[in-house]
Amino acid sequence: MSPNHGSMATRRSITALAGAFALAFANQYLFYGHVFGVAYSIFMLLLYAYVFHDRRDRWREANGFGLFLFVVVMLLSFTYALFDNPAFQALDFLAVPTLFFLHIAYARGAGRAAWWDVRLIEDALKHFVARSLRHVPTAFRIMKLSTSRKNGLSNNKTALKVAVGLALSLPLLLVIVSLLASADGVFEKALSSVPSWWSNLPVGETFGRLVWIFVAGILFFCYFWGFVKPGHRKMATVPEAGADDEEQRAVGLRIDPIIMMTLLVSVNIVYVLFVVLQFTYLFGAWQGELPDGKTYAEYARSGFLELVAVTLINFALLMLALTALGEMTTARLRRAISSLLYVLVGCSGVMLYSAYSRLILYEDMYGYTYIRFLVHAFMIYLAIMLIIAAVRIRTSAIPLVKCYIVVSLIAYVFVNYVGMDRIIAEKNIERYRESGKIDPAYLLELSADAVPTLAKFAKNEYPNLKPNLDLKRQTLSYKERGWQSFNWARHAAMKELDQLLDK
Template sequence: MELKFGKSDWIFLLLCMVVGIVAEEAFFRTEIGISYLLFIIAFYSLFFYRYRGFAFNHQRFGYLLLICVWLLAVGYFINDNIFFYALNIMVIPALVFFHLVLVTSQKNIRWNKLAFIAYLFSKLGGAIKYNLIFASLMGKFFKQGMDESKFQVWRKVTIGILISIPVLFIVLGLLMSADTQFERLMGGIPQWFQMVDAEVVARIFIVLSFTFTFFGLMQVLMRKQINVLIQDGDKLPFKMDTIITITVLVLINAVYVLFIIVQFKYFFSGTLQGDFTYAEYARKGFFELIFVTLINLTVTVLVLTFVDRSIGLIKRFMQVLLTALVISSGVLLSSAFMRLSMYEAAYGFTFIRVMAHSFMIFLVVIFMYTLIKIWIEKLSLFHFYFISSLLYYTLMNVINVEQIIVTKNIERYEQSGKIDLHYLNSLSHTGILGLVELYEEDPQLPGLKDILLERKNEANLSNVLWQSYNVKRSQANNELRKLHLE
């Protein structure tokens, strides 16, 4: 890889350092809030500046990815769910990387093929290689005017120091544990370096890491890759035997038909059977039915992908069998949905239960498309699965699942007088707002006043930095400060 640097490249490197500073300020100072959104603004401003005049490809799907990235980043500003907070730290960078590679790739590259994953890693490897070559060029630049023998000596000394560091840590640890006097001597060494601020050094390292990550990646994506093409890949890596597959599908469908006929009243009566408690009835049945449904989806996808269905009569018969399998899965999903609803009515709404409900609705959408795919073969399963999964995940971030949980639990309290205050308190600031609403309705609710007093004291003592600003946190703290609890 030959590098040619011009004035615009040096300006771009400087801008990458500015965005690296923004990244360090956004992610390594305090809890993430509005800072993620500000970083995304800075990052994409850098990207579009570098690629001004560039002819982007795959624009429709690229716009979808871009919208999802921005919505997920806005989630840190609007909501504060701890599950999505942790997950999006990995999901957003992955989507950004996928988006950048996609829109800068060639038009004939197919992103919905498995080979595109290798293409993504090739770009990542190219960015690392680019930075190594850039570092080599910088070494040659600083080498100018220096005696060759002296440069080689300093180079080898630096390499030796880097190699010695991990060995010295191990050896020093063993020696310090072996001799108390030596341990005291080494314990006083940090005082020799009081002039060096370790935190400043760490932050400089973080800024430089971000700088060269952005710089290397965007520089590599600018380079045209002529020989890296991803073909349609219509040839299957292996095929499943048609007769064996039909036999398996017939047996599976026969079991489902018998099971549904025998257990239909048990599935949909909404009453307990035998000596089951609500927890045993709902939990046991729910997880088993969801697992079986996922098995059915896997079987259906494998058959649609790896079975040759070109023969007319066999093709129609297999379509009928797959349709029966999808319909059976729909019945199992309905039963699981009703079981979970019964469990929620008895024990209340939690994040896991609401997410399970939403996932079942998502599975219904997946099965509906799969049913269409059974009869219209030209449709792409992976294309739809990926896009629908992306939209589902983004929607779950945007709608604030915890607000649904709080609303449903308050409605349940108004109807039954039952509510788990400690669970609402364990939620994010959305749960605190729910507790404030409950207090305004029923100030005498046992235990509620003590929880709110503790939360109000925390709100009065909180000192939130600008990076952590969050709408829900601000609303909850304001409501707590207005409460008269004495």
């Protein structure tokens, strides 16, 4: 290795470590003592900038799926600044880091797995744990190297050491002096000539922030350096392939076509019988014709979860069968299984519609809630998946696994942004207008996203809701107000409530 190359590598490692600690400083400033808000999306942008600061000219993710996944991650991170739904905030707390790690593993991973390949998860986990941990000693070696490497001039070397020593000693001195002042009154009195802020430093917070910065800086560096120096590469880049080969590798399961056809015939016989019976009263419920003399509530509840479960089982069968379809050796066998799959998709569609109609009926009777909304969304999602599967049966040119991944990510982002709380409030208000029934206590449980709709409703139609909204305002007023935690939904809600209740 040439001296020039070694010097460049050293500078690169020191830059990476310095960037990691700068990112850690930003991280504690944005999050220490604050709830998630606009700072979350700011940090994600800083994190992306750090991870790719050495690859500005070679971003594999700058096109195609990499760019798409970047947009998904950022849109989900912005929900903390735009919306206030606690359920989605909890889900996004898991989803954003997970998608970020998968994205970076795809863009920079040692395995170079295709984005639809299940091995990408394995590669992401290796980078997150194994390849990161192996570089913990590296971080400390670079710290030592930054103070001991020769720069050609002894004065520069000495100045560098002094600067590093001052940087390390200053925060330590702040903690030590504050601790001594708290422990000894005489010492504290001796410091009386020092500005008051010195002796009143919050020791616990200062120490906590320093530990936060140190630990986070090491972790950020180790994660980044695991991509720069990943060690041995055991996974080769997956070559381009047709849809059939691609799905067989992704699913990883094999089943004989004849066995598959027998299985499909058996389940389809049962499904067809079910659908025939279902049609005898599927549409009759809307005209008051219920089966077996059941009440609306009994009809709506009966079999809903079972129908959804069966639909999920059918998806598993579809994936297995489409894998078998790619292994067909005769056109006759392919046509036979394709026909059986169309029957399976059709029956699944009828079951899904039946479950959907029961859910709508139940909501008309008992109102709209988080769970019922999410089930609605999930069933629409399943219907789209069925349509994709039906097209895939017709032509093998459709990459089923890729379509499912992309549609799933789009669906999750969409349901984050559609405004679930606002829709639930609007639907319950519509129900009130039609039936006169409403549950004010449940409306109070909705997040700040629904408050503008509820405030308008209380002002124009239901003044009895104002005491509930006053309680809601008190709850929102307790939220932390630092700019890092700014949330548009909470801001808009407080503005609406102040206008409504302070008149």
